[in-house]
């Protein structure tokens with residue numbers, strides 16, 4: 001299945017790519033490079049625990065019979081389960097091509113995906129290049145771009161992968177030009193084979209999967225190379241809801257992450273341990289070979305990486321959480337009742353209830369502590385332990401619900417004003433309530449109405465004034 005519309009739209013906004021597109025943005029056929037021009041394909045085939053189930057019969061002789069017709073495909077099998085990282089290393093060690101391209105099995109390449117990747121490597125051999133990863137729906141295999149399409153790869157300080165907008169400084173005149181990305185999303189990339197091995201490949205001490213995308217990303221940047229996302233190269237990927245295999249006990253994502261942090265992140269590893277204290281006592285295994293490699297390649301330190309490459313990441317994910325503007329209970333002036341989210345998840349409507357401080361039945365069902373934090377959103381929980389749900393609403397007549405925080409302001413952006421209203425800039429409305437029905441909803445702002453006046457238990461005036469002086473930004 002081809003998705004020319006996605007590809008052409010990425011090429012056609014902005015100038016056409018030299019002579020590769022015509023003025024309408026329609027691709028000329030000579031731009032296509034047939035897949036068979038690839039040097040070879042190595043299929044890794046793991047001895048996973050699912051392997052002996054009837055479901056995967058097709059991965060045994062049937063696969064060999066089928067692949068016999070493709071001269072350039074070789075099947076490599078491991079003797080025991082090695083996991084993604086070591087199996088990829090095995091494939092890479094047997095590959096003969098000049099450029100290695102790693103893709104997951106649940107990928108489907110789009111038209112002309114390869115030349116834009118190879119082009120970037122031809123320009124600079126010490127480059128890792130990633131295609132744009134499009135989304136293939138796991139239910140119906142529909143194909144579409146990710147929300148926001150071209151974005152930089154980033155991470156928070158629990159080492160969750162994040163995507164952030166390309167800052168103006170890094171935006172190219174032609175948006176189809178490759179752009180720098182601090183970290184890759186997963187494992188879809190192309191790299192010069194010699195450069196990959198100069199970098200030591202993946203750390204073979206990493207187990208099964210997890211953290212390896214950070215390891216290779218930090219390494220390529222810190223050790224004299226770079227990493228680019230290539231908007232003209234598009235590869236569809238099925239995002240699974242559930243991981244269909246078990247990770248053997250004794251190995252864990254946490255251990256991999258700590259190994260990467262201890263090898264590459266220097267003093268910044270501390271920011272992870274502050275959020276994940278349980279990592280402090282984990283063993284990383286022997287990382288002396290990794291440290292030796294870092295010294296041997298004369299790699300720069302992580303501070304350099306944060307300053308020169310990932311300088312925009314702390315704007316979205318600061319290592320040290322800035323102080324909140326207000327926190328604690330949120331009490332309505334007219335009702336003398338408190339906002340209560342009942343430990344709800346996404347979709348939960350906020351309600352009024354008797355304030356816990358006023359001796360409402362002390363059951364665990366109440367959740368009345370909130371934090372109005374530096375992202376100018378409101379989350380359940382005390383400042384250091386907020387849940388990742390935010391006050392969210394749509395219009396001046398909508399309920400106020402909890403929704404997964406996106407951290408991008410927008411419809412989760414609130415302003416706590418001097419008149420005690422909780423103002424929602426996007427809808428130009430205020431939080432109102434009906435004390436009798438205990439309902440909370442949006443309304444047109446009326447600062448004189450006491451049902452729209454709310455009192456936070458604690459306020460940091462310095463921070464709050466800073467929020468409010470920024471206006472409706």
Ligand SMILES: [Mn+2]
Pocket residue numbers: 104106186237238
């Ligand atoms: Mn995948």
